[in-house]
Amino acid sequence: MDAMVRELSYAQAIQEAMAIAMDMDERVFLMGEDIGVYGGAFQVTGDLVERFGADRVMDTPISELGGAGVAVGAALTGMRPIFEFQFSDFATLAMEQIVNQAAKMRFMLGGEVSVPVVMRFPAGSGTGAAAQHSQSLEAWLGHVPGLKVIQPATPYDAKGMLLAAVADPDPVMIFEHKLLYKMKGPVPEGYYTVPIGKADIRREGRDLTIVATSIMVQKALDAAAALEAEGIDVEIVDLRTIRPMDKQTVIDSVKKTSRLMCVYEAVKTLGIGAEVSAMIAESEAFDYLDAPIVRLGGAETPIPYNPELEKATVPQVPDIITAARDLVKGVR
């Protein structure tokens, strides 16, 4: 019999995944700032401390570098820590441990060790938190061999990919868009995994491939629904994992639609869109392209405080509609 499927929020789905992981394996524990009785800045850990105790839902001091290092060291020596950054922006304080240590340790030691650490990063803009609490830095970490970097876009994937991350022997960085935390969707009870490194076709279409990440998947779906009324049939690829990237799914989609648009919230330049575009330009799908590739990304500015400015700096549904229409109709 299929597991009971309920409507859960993205945050509840993550919380359920962490509880299942801790129930299944006593080596799994949570670390982070104010994740205990406070419940986490975004209430993702919620009341888990009541169920699992303060030893397994550990509040850390405000020490991102040290805390990340402790998680790396614990993972290296047999534990399975899940480390929550309060905001993904604070990864900047811990880059040493993430980039120099966690990512490289297995390689530097010739395969003698693994570092099964999971790090969770609440990311993105839209909460009025301004420039130091709103960034999308996933491409920074996606540039580092040794890390796996994922961006679940639905409650279902948030749970299944987190459980896949806990089971993974290598460091997995999970970027969770803060505006997704309240998004509801169907989530089965119990244990299941969604594979890391596999994109998902969220909507099939003929005229255009949109490769989207994280919250842009939903925005692209909304845009596609509007475009359908105009007779434009959009295919949407949810990249889900940015390292290792599922190239084949994107290539196959572009070969089918002959048009590619990349939509992502992070700063446009030198980002995921550049990587996907270049990958397609290098692939057999290049010959199938009927139009130049289009990237819709964040503005080349920090995220502003003013809500209208804030919205204007990242792609919104009308931007996607306009760009997709222009691309399909050959408007340059």
Added chain:
Amino acid sequence: MAAASKAAADSRANLPFVYRQYSAEQLKQVLYKMYLIRRFEEGAEESYTRGLIHGTMHLSIGQEASAMGICMPLGEDDQITSTHRGHGHCIAKGAEVKRMFAEFFGKTTGYCKGRGGSMHIADVGKGNLGANGIVGGGIPIAVGAALSSKMMKTGKVVVSFFGDGANNEGAFHEALNMAAVWKLPVIFVCENNGYGMSTSTARSTAVKNIADRAAAYSMPGVIVNGNIFSEVAEASHKAVERARAGEGPTLIESKTYRHRGHSKSDRNRYRTKEEIEDWMSNRDPITLFENELREFGFIDDKGIEAIRDAVAQEIADGIEFAKASPSPDISEAGNYVYTEQA
């Protein structure tokens, strides 16, 4: 027999710590290992000069008593994290020099299969979680290993070696604080050799003694003469007991000196010849230990000679092993980035 050993113990009653704590055989083994570290460093340096080793390296000549003294009370299951100047720690924790040479030569028989080299030398099987190319990088990792020990109740103690330079890194402060808050079985060992590259501790560090910083994190701060094996071992012994008893971390400052420069690029313009000469002639840790062993009747000149010869042979054999070992195939350059999964 019992009476004889009691008599032997009584005769040692007024001697420094290690001569009461350890057998003559164990102490001779310490001397052997101190020589092994010294000759390993010299062998590595010579191999570098002859072009057999590339890159760079940071030699710990002059710091042998520190590495050996700290590791003396550790068991094989206990763990260490080490530094860019980590060859001595690796040997002190039980590594084989032949596999260390092989690593420096970039060979598949090396501890890291030629992927790490000097700066990432490790011996996970013997509890050495690795040297580190980032100053202070290993300190939080050691705290994490100590957290594993506490959570899994393995009883392991973890030692984090670092240099004086690392005590001004944020990682040092964050790690000491967390270890103290959580009462973890970890020992922080600052090998203060006076200089972070060219910058003296007087110019870089606001406190006179790095051990003074322990007070800020509510842990004992112990200063030892890092060139006197017994002093180092005694401090380590106490810190290990404290850690195993669940009483939390200790910061040991082992004051020592590196005879060589920071790395192979060092022109030595920040230290006087007189200063270096003084440390080499009057405070060499091997000479000091050897003199004590001789004075207290644990070894004679013949015994010392035998140790030197045996070490020379082990070093020569190690270098030959490294030379004869195969290099990794270029087709395997991408291995070990991720864990291979079925």
